[in-house]
Amino acid sequence: xxxxxxxxxxxxxxxxxxxxxxxxxxxxxxxxxxxxxxxxxxxxxxxxxxxxxxxxxxxxxxxxxxxxxxxxxxxxxxxxxxxxxxxxxxxxxxxxxxxxxxxxxxxxxxxxxxxx
Amino acid sequence: xxxxxxxxxxxxxxxxxxxxxxxxxxxxxxxxxxxxxxxxxxxxxxxxxxxxxxxxxxxxxxxxxxxxxxxxxxxxxxxxxxxxxxxxxxxxxxxxxxxxxxxxxxxxxxxxxxxxxxxxxxxxxxxxxxxxxxxxxxxxxxxxxxxxxxxxxxxxxxxxxxxxxxxxxxxxxxxxxxxxxxxxxxxxxxxxxxxxxxxxxxxxxxxxxxxxxxxxxxxxxxxxxxxxxxxxxxxxxxxx
Numbered sequence: 001x002x003x004x005x006x007x008x009x010x011x012x013x014x015x016x017x018x019x020x021x022x023x024x025x026x027x028x029x030x031x032x033x034x035x036x037x038x039x040x041x042x043x044x045x046x047x048x049x050x051x052x053x054x055x056x057x058x059x060x061x062x063x064x065x066x067x068x069x070x071x072x073x074x075x076x077x078x079x080x081x082x083x084x085x086x087x088x089x090x091x092x093x094x095x096x097x098x099x100x101x102x103x104x105x106x107x108x109x110x111x112x113x114x115x116x
Numbered sequence: 117x118x119x120x121x122x123x124x125x126x127x128x129x130x131x132x133x134x135x136x137x138x139x140x141x142x143x144x145x146x147x148x149x150x151x152x153x154x155x156x157x158x159x160x161x162x163x164x165x166x167x168x169x170x171x172x173x174x175x176x177x178x179x180x181x182x183x184x185x186x187x188x189x190x191x192x193x194x195x196x197x198x199x200x201x202x203x204x205x206x207x208x209x210x211x212x213x214x215x216x217x218x219x220x221x222x223x224x225x226x227x228x229x230x231x232x233x234x235x236x237x238x239x240x241x242x243x244x245x246x247x248x249x250x251x252x253x254x255x256x257x258x259x260x261x262x263x264x265x266x267x268x269x270x271x272x273x274x275x276x277x278x279x280x281x282x283x284x285x286x287x288x289x290x291x292x293x294x295x296x297x298x299x300x301x302x303x304x305x306x307x308x309x310x311x312x313x314x315x316x317x318x319x320x321x322x323x324x325x326x327x328x329x330x331x332x333x334x335x336x337x338x339x340x341x342x343x344x345x346x347x348x349x350x351x352x353x354x355x356x
Contacts (some may be wrong), residue, residue, distance in 0.1 A: 024190040100254060
């Protein structure tokens with residue numbers, strides 16, 4: 001947690017992955033373990049869930065970016081996830097514009113605002 | 117006990133202050149999160165637009181990108197921020213310039229539309245920066261949420277459990293002490309009253325005897341009395 005730099009993790013569709021990987025966030029280590037999962041039509045929900053669990057338990061990952069559409073697929077996992085690190089961010093994908101009402105964190109934020 | 121109550125009160129006020137400070141920070145972060153999320157939506161849109169442009173100019177270059185991944189050049193640096201004794205993780209984007217991956221990506225699409233790709237890359241870099249900021253805010257949000265809950269719980273526990281209990285104990289002790297004091301006072305009063313009665317009775321007796329006869333006769337009577345008392349004691353002994 002302290003000192004060393006940590007990685008991003010991506011669970012995104014192809015276009016988002018292309019854009020984000022262009023910035024140099026991608027990493028493939030010696031064991032060919034990548035820090036991103038590219039989700040397309042052939043990717044099953046189980047694969048996504050496994051990747052999510054893997055990324056959230058890895059120690060070198062600080063931020064997990066996930067497309068909102070994909071986040072919708074594993075919403076139950078996201079809702080059950082409470083740890084602060086790695087932080088999970090839902091980002092819009094190319095085909096689906098950002099919808100704040102679906103974001104689990106933003107929902108909580110709105111709830112707090114409404115409550116207080 | 118009083119010291120403990122004072123300690124509890126002090127602790128309570130301190131914790132309350134802490135909770136207030138945390139709450140203030142929390143509100144700030146909430147507002148920021150909402151703003152940043154909206155901005156992120158916009159920036160990502162722009163980024164995707166530039167990606168589309170790049171694709172249009174270059175053709176499909178995503179496989180080249182996927183293949184050229186080696187070591188991450190853009191990483192997240194985590195540090196901690198301290199708010200009223202609560203550690204908030206903070207992220208910062210950290211760029212390792214001049215890495216192998218950097219140059220590799222720089223060469224993508226050199227033949228066709230490299231300019232567009234670099235533009236696209238730039239816009240995604242800004243997006244990533246924003247995302248990192250958002251991640252940091254979000255983490256702070258979650259951590260603070262937790263911290264506020266615990267602090268509030270402690271404040272309430274102090275206010276509604278510890279303090280009344282201590283106050284109760286103190287009240288009980290005070291009541292008991294007061295009662296003891298009253299008892300003591302009453303006893304003293306009674307003793308005084310008894311003493312007074314006794315002395316009055318003795319004085320009255322003496323006065324009566326003195327009134328009966330002269331000093332010598334009085335003495336003789338006293339001796340008589342003493343002898344009587346002695347005899348009575350002896351009697352008691354025998355009985356016993």
